[in-house]
Amino acid sequence: MQQVLDPKSIPAGCPMHNAGQNFHPFEHEGMYDFFAEIRADVPVFYSPEIDYWVVTRREDVIAVLRDHDRFSATVATQPVVPWPPEMLQSMIDRGFTNESVQVACDPPRHDRIRTHVQGFLNPKKLLSYDGAVRELVKGYVAQMKGKDEIDLVDALTYELPAKTAFLLLGVTDIDPRRIKQWTELRVKLMHGHPTREEQFAAADDLLDFWNFSCDLVEQRKKVPGDDYPSWLLASRGGDDTRLTENEIKSLVFASLLAAHETTSNASANLLLELLRRPEDWKALVDDPKLIPNAVEEGLRYVSSVVAWRRLAKEDVEIGGVTLPAGSKIILSLASAGRDEATFENGETFDIRRKNARSHVAFGNGLHFCMGAPIARMQMRMMVEELTAAFPNMQLIEDDPVEIVGVLTFRGPTRLPVRLNP
Amino acid sequence: MESQNIKFQFVSADGEARDVEGQIGETVMEVAYATGIKGIAAECGGSMSCGTCHVFLDKASFERIEAPSESELDMLDIVSSDRRPTSRLSCQIKLTPEFVDAEVHIPESQY
Numbered sequence: 317m318q319q320v321l322d323p324k325s326i327p328a329g330c331p332m333h334n335a336g337q338n339f340h341p342f343e344h345e346g347m348y349d350f351f352a353e354i355r356a357d358v359p360v361f362y363s364p365e366i367d368y369w370v371v372t373r374r375e376d377v378i379a380v381l382r383d384h385d386r387f388s389a390t391v392a393t394q395p396v397v398p399w400p401p402e403m404l405q406s407m408i409d410r411g412f413t414n415e416s417v418q419v420a421c422d423p424p425r426h427d428r429i430r431t432h433v434q435g436f437l438n439p440k441k442l443l444s445y446d447g448a449v450r451e452l453v454k455g456y457v458a459q460m461k462g463k464d465e466i467d468l469v470d471a472l473t474y475e476l477p478a479k480t481a482f483l484l485l486g487v488t489d490i491d492p493r494r495i496k497q498w499t500e501l502r503v504k505l506m507h508g509h510p511t512r513e514e515q516f517a518a519a520d521d522l523l524d525f526w527n528f529s530c531d532l533v534e535q536r537k538k539v540p541g542d543d544y545p546s547w548l549l550a551s552r553g554g555d556d557t558r559l560t561e562n563e564i565k566s567l568v569f570a571s572l573l574a575a576h577e578t579t580s581n582a583s584a585n586l587l588l589e590l591l592r593r594p595e596d597w598k599a600l601v602d603d604p605k606l607i608p609n610a611v612e613e614g615l616r617y618v619s620s621v622v623a624w625r626r627l628a629k630e631d632v633e634i635g636g637v638t639l640p641a642g643s644k645i646i647l648s649l650a651s652a653g654r655d656e657a658t659f660e661n662g663e664t665f666d667i668r669r670k671n672a673r674s675h676v677a678f679g680n681g682l683h684f685c686m687g688a689p690i691a692r693m694q695m696r697m698m699v700e701e702l703t704a705a706f707p708n709m710q711l712i713e714d715d716p717v718e719i720v721g722v723l724t725f726r727g728p729t730r731l732p733v734r735l736n737p
Numbered sequence: 738m739e740s741q742n743i744k745f746q747f748v749s750a751d752g753e754a755r756d757v758e759g760q761i762g763e764t765v766m767e768v769a770y771a772t773g774i775k776g777i778a779a780e781c782g783g784s785m786s787c788g789t790c791h792v793f794l795d796k797a798s799f800e801r802i803e804a805p806s807e808s809e810l811d812m813l814d815i816v817s818s819d820r821r822p823t824s825r826l827s828c829q830i831k832l833t834p835e836f837v838d839a840e841v842h843i844p845e846s847q848y
């Protein structure tokens with residue numbers, strides 16, 4: 317194996333050094349152009365701003381994700397800006413006992429827990445929500461009728477995935493906006509760059525969110541239903557060596573983020589790209605059979621999870637470069653999705669692309685997204701119902717669309733459209 | 738001790754055969770990935786949540802090896818290419834001596 321690379325030894329002026337200097341991990345504006353420019357020459361580079369190595373090519377991204385012997389997932393949701401120890405302590409003192417249960421766990425713990433989760437979050441069970449999700453989508457779309465202009469994020473993509481998550485959790489008594497706000501805060505604490513003040517200000521809300529998850533599990537202990545927490549409790553069978561109650565609470569807490577934040581962003585990203593290209597919108601209106609592939613192309617072209625993290629457990633070689641054990645690694649799922657080695661004209665959005673589904677928007681390997689079937693279903697149904705109800709829908713071009721930035725997630729905060737121009 | 742190698746064959750959707758070898762205990766999906774066989778996406782790395790590692794076995798091998806589990810049968814209900822009597826998820830087939838000379842046919846598409 318070649319000598320490991322010390323980031324400080326990368327000479328200024330070399331493409332790898334320049335990439336590190338020019339990469340702005342929290343800025344989404346221009347991110348895709350940046351990767352398009354460097355991907356051919358720079359498979360991996362060091363970002364001094366966050367002390368992470370960044371992997372740019374699809375093949376390397378997949379190789380790392382599949383190699384759980386040498387790459388640990390324990391950093392996946394670690395705060396990029398560490399929490400102040402006194403904040404963490406005060407949270408623990410107040411009963412915050414959340415633990416890593418899935419995305420940020422390695423085998424064998426990961427596999428033990430995933431086996432329980434799989435009994436509920438499996439494709440067959442998720443697809444059985446087909447009718448209920450369709451009703452939800454139709455309900456939101458019906459409320460849009462009769463209006464001229466609307467923000468699609470506000471009217472649809474923001475809330476709908478939270479409502480779907482509630483279906484899985486059997487929750488009926490909370491405003492989805494409350495969950496969304498809690499989630500945004502949590503995302504910022506994990507993947508953003510909050511100030512110390514912001515961290516402390518968020519602590520109380522985070523605790524409320526945790527307590528909400530705990531209460532949910534306590535309720536299901538008393539009155540079980542046909543839902544995710546009840547399933548986990550049954551699967552545990554009162555045996556801590558199988559699954560503990562705290563692990564179940566942590567799983568519910570985790571799913572209250574994983575199950576909607578990503579889907580909200582992915583749907584809005586997809587709708588934005590479709591509406592930017594009126595000929596594509598028209599094509600889907602005329603032939604709804606194209607919609608499933610358009611969904612895949614959306615996930616490839618603008619993934620909502622633009623980056624995902626791993627930690628090198630030993631010295632590892634990626635793209636011909638040897639990184640030392642302990643290196644923190646960002647896999648650019650965004651860049652992988654446009655990699656020309658797999659996707660011809662990768663920078664072109666093409667709803668008829670044959671291999672669109674070869675994207676890595678849902679990850680790959682043992683941590684592969686367990687909600688992919690219901691995420692896809694929601695995205696498909698939103699496009700189906702919107703194209704059917706508003707065949708002439710237009711983006712209001714002059715209204716700027718912002719893309720919010722944290723390290724890992726990307727999505728427009730607003731999507732203003734004219735419904736019946 | 739040298740571990741025992743199991744020889745078997747992948748056959749692509751357009752009929753091209755390729756001989757491969759794997760070790761006892763490895764899965765057919767893992768051998769496909771390690772040897773660069775195309776057409777087995779196996780997105781979930783064998784954790785049985787994707788259904789993109791679907792294959793068809795020759796009848797004799799299908800009957801010789803251990804039968805699929807209940808949860809594998811459930812997943813086979815939702816694979817993309819048409820399910821056949823000898824359909825399996827390649828990530829759930831562990832190599833055993835019974836698997837020698839098996840033919841593993843790869844479907845048209847995994848999606």
Ligand code: HEM
Pocket residue numbers: 381418419420430437571574575576578579582620621624677678679680681682683684685686687688690691692
């Ligand atoms: C478009 C929407 C979604 C995207 C882009 C997405 C993306 C991802 C990604 C990138 C991972 C990590 C994969 C890895 O580490 O290799 C993941 C894991 C996960 N996702 Fe999703 N996800 C989406 C929707 C959902 C939904 C709706 C649910 C639940 C119903 C869900 C549940 C999970 C779970 C439980 C894991 C952890 C799996 C594990 O660590 O074993 N996701 N997702």
Ligand code: FES
Pocket residue numbers: 766779780781782783784785786787788789790812826827828829
């Ligand atoms: S690899 Fe996903 S089900 Fe076999």
